[in-house]
Structure formats: structure tokens, C-alpha cells
Amino acid sequence: MGGKYRITGNKYPRMRPHRRRSRLVVLTVACATALGVAGWGTLQLIDVFTGGGGTASAAGTKADCATRATPSASATPAATAVPGPGRITVNVFNATPRSGLAKKTADELKKRGFHIGEVGNASKQYDKKVDGTGLLLGPASSLNTSLPVLATQLTGAERRTDAARKGDAVDLIIGTGFKTLAKQADADQALAALSAPKPTPSGAKKSC
Template sequence: MGGKYRITGDKYPRMRPHRRRGRLAVVTVACAAALGVAGWGTLQLIDVFTGGGGTASAAGTKADCDTKASPSAGTTPAAAAVPEPGRITVNVFNATPRSGLAKKTADELKKRGFRIGDVGNAGKQYDKKVDGTGVLLGPASSLNSSLPVLATQLAGAERRTDAARKGDTVDLIIGTGFKELTKQADADKSLAALAAPKPTPSAGKKSC
């Protein structure tokens, strides 16, 4: 080449492209960021399908948690429906050959707070036909209210209801197996347990 530009000497300049260090750095950072986002997304999907961290058993995460029932405050409907003895009227009938049992039993029930209705001998349907300690008879509405309360006073008595019967009065029919009413101390304990609020299980509380 002549003119202004001449090449002198026996060495020629190397023809090579400019270094691209800056571009390589940008590409490296971008790849690292993409991998990080993909990894984070994968972890989120794993948490969604496995229910969070921790090691799950073969039965699943629900099997790894213990369910505990916590008692809720308040009373059960059955406990709330139990009436006090003073709100129960009892007819006392004697179905045995022994005289005086109806009046004696009625007097004792009165001392314990019950209202007393009719007192006398049992009708033909029950007279000398009750082998146990007695029969407690009332309308269908008394099955889970008045009859359980009266039953605390005479252990072993049979409970019966009459769907055709009206009102809320109940009968205590003394049977041939009758000796005496339940001891008042024991009857009071049974009555207190019957009327006490009973805890009911609420929604289970899970702990892992």
C-alpha cells in the first residue's frame, strides 16, 4: 500500500474482534435470575400440593397430625331440658299387696321437693303385675325430661311413656320388688350429675 498509509517492518497487527466481557456478564446475570425465579416457583408448587414444610408420612400430611377435641362452653340440649323436682307433679300408686306404701313414698318425695298429685292403689292394668321396684309412666314429652329426674329417686325402675297421655304429670307405680326410695344422698348426686352441663366436642384442633 502506498501513499499516506504504509506498512513497515516484518510484523502485521492481529485482526481480532473486541472482547465481549460486558455482554457475557449481562447474559450470566440474566440466566442466574431466571433459574432463581424457576426454583422459587417450583418450591411454591411443592408447598401447595404437600401442605407446607415437614416430612409427610405415607398416609399423607393429615395422618401426621393429631386431632384433639376441645370442649365447648355451654350445656347440651338434654341437660338444659331437665326440670327441677319442684316443677314435676308425681302421682304415686301402690301395685303391691302391702298397704301404706303409696302414702309413705309420696310423703318422702314431697320432702325431696317434688309436687304430689294423686296417691292410692294402682289400677287393674298394673295391680300386682309389677315385679320390679316400680314403673315410671308419663307422656311422650317426659321421656327426656321429667322421667329421668324421677328415676334418680328410684333405682331400677322401668320407664314407660304413653303417646295418648296429655299433660305433664308422671306416675310412680310401686312394684313388688320395692323396698324404699334411693337414699337421698345418692339421689341428690344422680340429680346433680343429670342437671350438670356436659361438654360437647367442637371442631377438632389439629396439632403437628
């Protein structure tokens, strides 16, 4: 350009950014930051008062423990029923050289409520071959039913089952160490303990 508007020298005027636009950008960023901080704080307050929505962090504790109900006595399947002496038939055999033991023992068991089957001397398989007080022998089904009940009458007797055996009757084979049956009071106490139900814990248990 010529005349009085002519530019001389090697310096040019600098162009400055518009101040209003700069202020608007700064204000927008500040508002967004403030809103973000406020929203984050609100979420933290909600987590504090609600327990974090029932979830747990890796370092924290669980806000809501799982409740596991333990089975009560009424909900637990009943154990195998123990029969009373009146429902058990006992065969009494004498495997000792002493005579009269089988009948004497059978008579006493009858007084205590047991049904008596055969009474006599033991077979060759057991005659004079049973050590201890005696041997209680029955079918497989008697292992946890009739045999434990009969065992309350003869302390220290051995118990065995025979899978091939038929019927429900059990044998009491008197051994060489036999002296007498258990005392009536002791036998009754042992029978009561055997027949008593065993309750299981009931209620709910929390695990975290």
C-alpha cells in the same frame, strides 16, 4: 473462462460459511439458555421462602393447613333442660298386695321437693303386674325430662312413655320388688350429676 483464470480439472473450490454469523448464533443461544436457567433458579428460591404459594404438590406436604374451628360450649345448642323436683307432679300408685306403700312413698317424695298428685292403688292394668322396684310412666315429653329426675329416687325402676297421655304429670307405680326409695344422699348425688352441664371441647383444630 479463458486465459490464466481458466479452471482446469474436476475439483471446485469449497464455499465456507461466514464465521461471524455462526458465532452470533451460538452467542444468542447461550444467552437465552443462561437467562432461562437464572429465571428458573429465581422461581425456586421464591418457592422456598414463600412456601410455594400455599399449594401442595402430589408428593409434598401442604404449606398452609386448613383451620377448622370446633364448636365451643357456648356455641353449642343447649341440651334439653332437666326440671327440678319442684316442677314435677308425681302420681303414686301401689301395685303390690302390701297396703300403705303409696302414701308412705308419696310423703317421702314430698319431703324431697316433688309435687304430689293422685295417691292410691294401681289400676287393674298394672295391679300385681309390675315386677321389679317400680314403673315410671309419663307422656312422651317426659322421656328426657321428668322421668330421669324421678328415676334418681327409685333405683332400677323401668321407664315408659305414653304418646296418647295428656298433661305433664308422671306416675310412680310401686312394683312387687319395692323396698324403699333410694337414700336421700344417693338420690341427691344422682340428681346433681343429671343436672350438671356437659361442656364440649372448644378451640381451633388444624388439619393438614
